[in-house]
Amino acid sequence: MGEVIFRLAEKQDAPRLVEVIYDAYVTIRDLNLHWPAAHANLGLVEENIADNECFVLEVDHRVAATVTLTRADNPMTALSGLPFLKWFAVDPAYQGKGYGANLLGWVEENIIRDRLGAPAVTLATAEKHPWLLPMYERRGYERIHAFDPGNGDGTMHLLRKIVDRGLYERFSRQRIGQAASG
Incomplete structure (x- = not known):
């Protein structure tokens, strides 16, 4: 493993992030899932960086992986009351080397638990994707809500860690107390 750095993405990272996300989301496009990140262009990536907390893992000064922590007004955050991650991607040249797991672990511990003081984090994925659900479950995520967005993606799962x-x-x-009194 080369020199690894975790940091927030900056606007100048957007062209590289477009490459990483596009290359990592080939299976998503092949499955015809309607995920914005699968077709992200420079403008959408710049908007993501500006509107959310987009984290990157660099290896020897090259972005190898990324994940985004959404703002509090995200519908999934409203549903669970917990922070929501999206746009997780690892450049295929860096896959299978633990970089994605390292980035997720760093965000889960340093950002979600330590900085935000949140007890858990959520993310969502499609049931029809061949390996994402098992991958997240191996990382300690559990299914907490299944839904169909009605866009042809089929069953989606909200997962919590x-x-x-x-x-x-x-x-x-x-x-539970809020639900009982509301």
């Missing part, structure tokens, strides 16, 4: 068990138990009790 608990990053702080004690905090999650308090969070769950509070959500």
